[in-house]
Amino acid sequence: MNVEQQVPEAVREALAPRFSVVPARRTRTQRRTWLDTFDWRLHRAGLTLECVTGRGPAELVLSGMAGERITAAANGTRWPALAGALPSGPLRDRLKGLTEVRALLPAAKAASTVSEFRLCNDDGKTVAWLTVEHLHAATPAAADLPPRLSVTAVRGYQGQAERIARCLTAQPGVLPDGLPALDAVLATGGVAPGAYTNKINVALSATMPARAALTAVLLRLLDTLEANVPGTVRDIDTEFLHDLRVAVRRTRTALKLGAGLLPAGLASQYRPAFKWLGDLTTPTRDLDVHLLTFAAGAAELTSASPDDLAPFHDYLARRRAAEQARLARALRSARFTELTTAWRGALEGRTAPRHGPDAAQAAAKIIGRAHRRVLGRGSAITAKSPPEDLHDLRKRCKELRYALEFFASLYDPPTHRRAVRELKGLQDCLGTYQDCQVQQEEIRVSATEMLAAGDVPATALLAMGDLAAHVGQRERQARGEFASRFAAFASEPAQARFRALVAGAGS
């Protein structure tokens, strides 16, 4: 049945005799595509972005809860797309800062039929507009949604519009302030906006068996890993691989630090498989990091122009494309599918033993051990220590960070956040040092290979030298900062806070 015939009849009866309902404009149909990053950055910022296609050119509409509304022509943008690829203007500027490296991709799609009606008083004066929208969801699932009614007051007639709204919501089957259209369309597929996060948001209790706690964490990590596979294979943006890689590293850490809590032999069985997976992701990620920081590095050149680096950029991009293709093949392979299937089966098929440590005890032991390792390795580092020692310390820091994240739900949030922040200060320093080393090596290897291929101009090689020098400078700076960063982390007050945190699990 046509919307114009169906909905207003009920509305007409509800509003009579005080107000009359008059069809106003022709019913219009639109295609609505809601866009967000995979990790819902716009939703988290209280924003909704949609691409509306009707009779005219497609339009992008960004709206916020505080009434913010920015529109722009979509200009044939194909999704997924980075915000930087959108037509220049206020909408792109607003989105770029929020989405950063994440691509915008369709979160939901629906066909919309909108009819508008004038709601008139007994003078025949329009006092409000009634909009009736029928949504037929297409993504995440096909479904017809109940009609959505909205009443907009004409200026100066707010009181009458409110009376109309009250009158309509008193009708059976009409719900006031229903779900926003996006949420309603997502609900057809059982999806809640903001559902994805790369955080380990598992609610553990201090007294639950430690094996059950660790299994819950590992299953959550497997969910995250699998959620990021399609985006990594399609190469939608670099964060899919990043999140997938972090899930693998966290899994490896859990298998290493929590091996004793799992059934005998399980950790040793799967550790090589996850090492294979981790190693598989390294070349593409290293090249991603290099390319993501390329523009900033090029801007620092002193004796060369950023344009001189174009051949190097092209070379890195080609290498990345080759590595990405290799990674995508591996993620589509039977070996990978068998690994994740078997791993899920192994985790889901086990019941927790009746005896053994509880989650709080296990967390204290694992975090305490990881913390001691960081303190031990870090204290042994001197100005003369080789880079490998710092690299090793970085790995231990990551293990500690992950252990803190696994059991985060057991601790007082502010105390936990402070411990993570203090560790992060040290990690950032070690991360910069390590990234600089990888990049310098990348520049050296690339220069050699580009030279051997015989198609590199001398200006590019000189610029690469300049770039390597700047990276080296950053590396030395990070190395110089290490002692003070570690001293802050290892200070007696920080250690006391750490001990108090671990001891306070579940309290």
Next chain:
Amino acid sequence: MRILATYNIKGGVGKTAAAVNLSHLAAADGLRVLIADLDPQAAASYLFRVRPRVKGGGAGLIRGSRELDKAIKGTDFEGLDLLPADFTFRNLDLVLDDTKKPTRRLARLLRPLAASYDMVFLDCPPGISLLSEAVLQAADLVLAPIIPTTLSVRTLDQLTEFIDGLDGHRPAILAFCSMIDRRKRLHRQIAEQLPAERKDIAATAIPALSLIEQMSVRRAPVTAFAPRSEAARSYARLWAEVRARAG
């Protein structure tokens, strides 16, 4: 924001019909338009189906105790709002007389609306009064409908003299022949001669048509309910001249 006033010393010459149709055409052109019904007879309010009532009355608005912005109503047409009349507007002269610098009061009250509107039409009551002076001080352009008779032309000259005699701000004036009865030779002659002889008279003349009278039955601008009629086309031509003159 440009302020246009439909004004004449004489009544019943088509001021309100011009204000209503021109403001509708201006909004249809994409301008943000306000029509202020300053006439206590409230004909413009009636034509837009808005009840002629303003909280606090004319005194509240003129003295500033009631915000002008809050008295404004949306019409049924996109981009066109209306400040309704109120029966107390019959005393606006007395209220103005009670304020400091009464002739500049209206201009001061309208100034804050510049952020919301591109054009304001003031639909004025007939006569020469303190309110008329305040309107002329506020307006950029006065639209004066005249019935093509010798007496009407004399009235236009009186108005022009009156404006020339004002201190400070003096609005431009654009008169136009209104309510032309095509059966009357004198009407036709004057309507043709005047624009050729005087630059302050628009080339477009508005004929006396029953469709224009029907506005009070349909309660809408003729440009809205009969956009292809001769009446609507005449107002459209006049709007083109007004828009060019208003800048």
